[in-house]
Amino acid sequence: MNENAAMSRGDFEQALRAKSAYYHIHHPFHKAMYEGRCTPQQIRGWVANRYYYQISIPIKDAAIMANCPSATVRRHWIQRILDHDGYDDDAGGIEAWLALGEAVGLSREEIISQQHVLPGVRFAVDAYVNFARRASWQEAASSSLTELFAPQIHQSRLDSWPQHYPWIDEKGYSYFRKRLSEARRDVEHGLQITLDYYRTREQQERMLEILQFKLDVLWSMLDAMSMAYELGRAPYHTVTQEQVYHRGIAL
């Protein structure tokens, strides 16, 4: 086989799907979550930190649209923003995340204040948003393709959390259910753009690096949470108990 020859559409899709080996479903913090080994404080830490990802996704999607001259593509892509921010009677994904936060025992105010958001989480999420600002819209759009693996992770939470964490109000799980169907729909559009756009071997290799970058974002978020909530190594634990890190500068 010629290593410089472009992959066929099918082989390229297979190479993208093989990246699931690096999905954060394998991260020790995520494993602990779905195996029922997390304390309420660890679950709360994850929900409060992951909130920063949730509120950044529509900004990322707006950045993609801001670089995209095709009205046809924008007409598709805008659905992602509507899904997260809500429209008409749909309160949207961010609101559903806040409901999850309340179900695990956080107040809306402390989630929205971002007081628990760790710097490492912020930097990883900001990297994703900034990539969308600076890359071509096709590259930024295809970086969303970790959605290929998302239904599995949402399903794993729906399957395991109710039995392991009976103290969590089941009404909180609507976000995971909502994303199960949305992610499946989104991935079709993102995959189409990606398979159409990357045609040479060099471009396809570049795309695999972009997908790895996005996997790094998700993994690094959980690394920061592991340090803070699992390993007792929150920032500045050596010198103070004060939570200085809520003073985040968003990029």
Place this chain on the structure above:
Amino acid sequence: MNENAAMSRGDFEQALRAKSAYYHIHHPFHKAMYEGRCTPQQIRGWVANRYYYQISIPIKDAAIMANCPSATVRRHWIQRILDHDGYDDDAGGIEAWLALGEAVGLSREEIISQQHVLPGVRFAVDAYVNFARRASWQEAASSSLTELFAPQIHQSRLDSWPQHYPWIDEKGYSYFRKRLSEARRDVEHGLQITLDYYRTREQQERMLEILQFKLDVLWSMLDAMSMAYELGRAPYHTVTQEQVYHRGIAL
């Protein structure tokens, strides 16, 4: 005392200097380095990762200049770029860092390839560069003020490394010596800009948050190195031995 009243110039400078409590000199990984508890592999990991910070600093400084309409300020600020990139017979700080890398047993090629740069380090450094791209030049300039604390950290390395790590060629230490004097000079200019620019209490509080953001960048870099080189938790350690994370996307 009125909590809303602006701090005097002296009090504001004291408040900035008090942020030294959060400087990465207190990070467990840094403590292990200057107390002689690091393995050669840990020292090499630090030098190879910190290289990404070194090469990003002139880009950060160019971003500040790109937002600054004052030729007078730019004439001062450009010295930082010259210091790092070199000019005339001065090979510059990046070259001095490569010499440190060779002194600790890395090859120039593996440093320059960035194959050891961890995603968490990349995201933290990129956050600093992106802040400089998007903030006003005064805010970005003042975020450099962790230089207030830099002479102490360089001196601590010069004082302790030669005795603890006799296997490191002393020729490698020229970077730390070079920065001792440069950081002292730079900080005067940065401090002048900062004390002149932030006059209201609200602005001064904002500046303290910006300095905290920069402290978070430095701390998070060491967190990522702790995970990889101290705690056995490098990215994707759960699923593969392959070093996927060298495929970094720079922002």
